[in-house]
Every structure is written in C-alpha cells, then in structure tokens.
Amino acid sequence: MSTAPYASPTTHPRGEPSHPTAAVVAILLGILVAILGFFALLMWVDALQARDDAHKTAAAQATAAASMPGMDMSSMGVAAGLKSYAGASPANADAIATAHTPFPATLPAAPAGPVANVNLVLKDVTVQVAPGIKYAAWAWAGGAPGPVIHVRQGQMVKITLTNSGAIPHSVDFHAARVAPDKAFGDVMPGKSVSYTFRANDPGVFMYHCGTKPVLMHIANGMYGAIVVEPPAGTLPKADKNYVLVASEWYLDSDGLSKPAQFNMDKAHARQPDWMTFNGYAGQYVKHPLTAKPGETVRFWVVDAGPSIDTDFHIVGTILDRAWVNAGMTNKPLENVQTVAVPAGGGGVFDVNIDKPGLYPFVSHAFAAVDQGQVGLLNVGGVHGTMTH
Ligand SMILES: [Cu+2]
Secondary structure, eight states: TTTOGGGGGOTTTTSBBSSSHHHHHHHHHHHHHHHHHHHHHHHHHHHHHHHHHHHHHHHHHHHHHHTTTTOOOOTTTTTTOOOOTTTTOOOOOHHHHHHHHOOOOBBOOOSSSSSSEEEEEEEEEEEEEEEEEEEEEEEEETSSOOOOOOEEEOOEEEEEEEEOSOOOOOOOTOOOOOOOOHHOOOOOOOOEEEEEEOOSSSSEEEEOOOOSSSHHHHTTTTTTEEEEEEETTTTTOOOOEEEEEEEEOOBSSOSSOOOBBBHHHHHHOOOEEEEETTTTHHHHHHEEEEEEOOOOEEEEEEESSSSOOOEEEESOOOOEEEESSSOSOOOOOEEEEEEOOOTTEEEEEEEOOOOEEEEEEEESSTTHHHHTTTTEEESSSOOOOOOO
C-alpha cells in the first residue's frame, strides 16, 4: 500500500511519505483497497457457488433425460462391444436381390395447378433393408423411404398425414417455413391431420417423423424426400432425374429368421449394420439406374441419416454441377469430385457422361459402401455388373 506510485517522487529514503497530506491520502487509499478486496472475496465466493449450482443442474438434467421414455443416454459413448450384423446374408441372397423390385428412383411428375395435395400414410411394416434381411420398420404405406414428392417452386403444398401405426407420429418438412409446434405436432394412431406450406425454396429436402425420440423414429424408416423444382428454364435441362435418399439401419439381430428391430446402443454409437440408398443395400447394383451417353443426369440426394453424412461421388466422372446442400438459388459449384450431403440435408448433382460403361455412385466414406450405400449408373446399356 505504501508503494502507491503517486508517492514515489517524494518518497523519503526509508520509503515513508514525506508530506502529511500524502500520508492521509495513503491511509484513505489503503482503506479503499481493503474495501475492494473485500468485494473481490465476495465475488469469488459467489462464483464458486454458481459453479457448484451449474454442476448440480447438469446432473439433474442428465438424470431427467435418462428417466424419459426413449431417452436412455446410458449407452452414449459406448462404442465397443456392440455386435455387428453387417453383411449377414442368406444362401439365396443373389436370387433375392435379383427378384427385388427396386425403390423407384425416377423423379415423378409434379402435379399441375396451384396446390399440390400430398397424402402420406404412416404404417408399421416389415421391410427388407438388404437381400433377405428383414426389419420391423415404422415407415410408410410403401415401406421406407416414404414416397418421393415433387412440387413446383411457388406451389402451395397441402400435406395430409394419416397415422396407421400403433403409436403417435408426425411429419416435419424441411422445405417448409412454418411454426413447427403448430404443423409438426403428433398425430394419434388412427387419426389424420393436414397442414399447408408454400414451397418457396427450391431444392431437395428431407421430410421425417419428428416425434421423440426422433433418432429412433428416423432410424426406423420414417423419412423421405421432397423436390421443389424451380420454374422450367431456370436450371440447365436434365434428361434424367433420379432421387436418392441415404440412410443407416441399426439392427438388434441379423434379420434373417425374424425381423430385426432397432438397436439404440448402436444408433448412439453411430455403428450401423447397413447403409442404403432408398432403403435397400445395393439395390441399384443389381438393378442399375440408366442413361444414354451424352445425357445430363440429375441426382437429387437427401441424407436422412439419422446421424451419418453422405460423401456423394460418382466413380469414373466428375460432378459437372453441384448445388451443395440444396441451396438452389445459389450458383452451383462446377467440376467437383465429391460433395458432402449432411444428415438432414440435400444436394443436387448433374453429370454428363459420354463413354458407355458402369459408373458406381457411392458415399465415398467407404465403410458406407461395404455396408450397402452403392449403386450403378449404366450409361449406354452395357452388359455385366461390378461390385465396387
Ligand atoms: Cu414416428
């Protein structure tokens, strides 16, 4: 306290203030510092208390989450010791894959007129996620993904959702700008609801059930894609339009003798057994998408997740145009090799291939390919197949 800088110029050799006024000021200053010190101590005690409170609150929240139905966090971060059923296959898998009717990837026509009426029916249904692999899905009347919806930018979209499942569900459209608490609410079993939104934003968007736990409802098959196409002449002309919905499946058994069910531990660990385009592993390897040499092929890709991104890539060519994460009001990227489509996002990709051949489309995060997220584009009607 006696080292206050003001005192320095007149400091006595022993360090004592040399003037009575200086001594008084020094005493006052000493009192001030003591008061400040006291308040600093109070603030420090307060901070300790706040930190302690924050810890208690976090602990209480974690406990509450763990006790909520479907919100079991006990497996979060547990990555080891989960049994994988990846690659399980019956003896006649090849015959089953050949007989399988692939999900129609071709973009259907958009309805004419100012209003697009969309009827969606939710249903508990056993699907196949790979040849001979049965899964007890919460999905749609036609399985998983749900139907591809195609509307024109500016159209009013009237969604009617009918819940034919056993528990409450809902539908959240990423293409909509609506109050989610009003539009995306739960629909009880046996009931229907309707809501409308104007499709003002062009692109390809995910739709999905948003009922808690959302991870489980999406992983069980409750997702699909809606294409909002800009007015004719806005985009370069495409000769073929294909829609791909990427997703993961988390199985509690191999699904061979009886339908597998959802495994929350694997979903939390992000360790899927199967990864697919349009719900079925490798279906477009056995039944390739097609194009003629020199045609412009447009892929509308949604990654439904629930949790893993898709690194979209077509082997043997370059993406001529890429509207990244939908965003079709922006200029596309040009001549890119691989584009990430995030979980819950979309991307639109144009290719024009002049050399006949089989061109695999994949998620270039290659574990996804091993788990089934691969298909072929057959350019020029060539014969044969490949397992890339
Ligand atoms: Cu649901």
